[in-house]
Amino acid sequence: MKTTLASPIEQLGIVGAGQMGAGIAQVAAVAGFDVLLTDIDDAGLERALESIVHDLDRLLEKGDLNQDEVAAALKRITTSTHLKEHSRCDLVIESAIEDCDIKRGILQQLDNVCSAGVVLATNTSSLSIARLASATGRPDRVIGMHFMLPVPRMQLIEIVCGMETSTETRDLSVDLAGRLGKTPVECRDFPGFVSNRLLIPMINEAVFAVYEGVASIEAVDQIMQLGMNHPMGPLRLADLIGLDTCVTVMRMLHDGMGDPKYRPCPLLVKMVEAGRLGRKSGRGFYDYPSG
Numbered sequence: 001m002k003t004t005l006a007s008p009i010e011q012l013g014i015v016g017a018g019q020m021g022a023g024i025a026q027v028a029a030v031a032g033f034d035v036l037l038t039d040i041d042d043a044g045l046e047r048a049l050e051s052i053v054h055d056l057d058r059l060l061e062k063g064d065l066n067q068d069e070v071a072a073a074l075k076r077i078t079t080s081t082h083l084k085e086h087s088r089c090d091l092v093i094e095s096a097i098e099d100c101d102i103k104r105g106i107l108q109q110l111d112n113v114c115s116a117g118v119v120l121a122t123n124t125s126s127l128s129i130a131r132l133a134s135a136t137g138r139p140d141r142v143i144g145m146h147f148m149l150p151v152p153r154m155q156l157i158e159i160v161c162g163m164e165t166s167t168e169t170r171d172l173s174v175d176l177a178g179r180l181g182k183t184p185v186e187c188r189d190f191p192g193f194v195s196n197r198l199l200i201p202m203i204n205e206a207v208f209a210v211y212e213g214v215a216s217i218e219a220v221d222q223i224m225q226l227g228m229n230h231p232m233g234p235l236r237l238a239d240l241i242g243l244d245t246c247v248t249v250m251r252m253l254h255d256g257m258g259d260p261k262y263r264p265c266p267l268l269v270k271m272v273e274a275g276r277l278g279r280k281s282g283r284g285f286y287d288y289p290s291g
Helices: 019-030 042-062 067-075 083-088 100-113 129-133 167-179 195-211 217-228 234-241 243-257 266-273
Strands: 011-015 034-038 077-080 091-094 119-122 142-147 156-161 183-187
Touching: 011 019, 011 083, 019 034, 019 042, 019 067, 019 142, 034 042, 034 083, 042 067, 042 077, 067 077, 083 100, 091 100, 100 119, 100 129, 119 167, 129 142, 142 167, 156 167, 167 183, 195 217, 195 234, 195 243, 195 266, 217 234, 234 243, 243 266
Parallel strands: 011 034, 011 091, 034 077, 091 119, 119 142, 156 183
Antiparallel strands: 142 156
């Protein structure tokens, strides 16, 4: 018996209150959705709300939003440390760290608490949608919705269907992306999809350029900014993404493709081992003083 998808989407659930989850929550609230944002502890949720307030204040100062719109958006966001609260959501976006076992575990729990017609989207940047969907009893209602960082300012959402994802699920996700003010672009379920298959190896090659003494960190970034018109150099972008995430994706590409060109640079690996993860740790290729 075919299960009808939950429609229309009014209450949006987001699991994971990191940079990506907080950004998705902000965009959804501004777009008029009621948002439930969950994380494993209150501290993470408090940081997410502080980030959202800060970004909305910037939009207010720039004139992109008015005071009433900011207040209304903040009022639409509720938080919880209990995953079961997503039972009242019409669609849930999983946005936890890029770890297959963790994501599968979350999707399995959501499968148990959400009603049968609810679509479970995953914000994975590189993992197999088919493998993640197999942790649930609704693989036809699991889809990849890969948002770009920083979410409020980046237009793209990569839409990635798994082997069992239904056309109805895809259409619902494409429609949601449009309602969020984003542009959905579809690609196949393949390691790294398109965005990270191209971006992360470029970052890795930039790290190799530093590792091999070709140029300084600042020079590599400046050459790509001034010569290729990139808004941000690849090493500063790596700091924004998180160096640990870059290593994780490179290893996934290496394992998935079996090609040595996807081997992570030893310098990148060593920096992660030393705890230099980029902005989130206060130090990566650049230093980020507290505040």
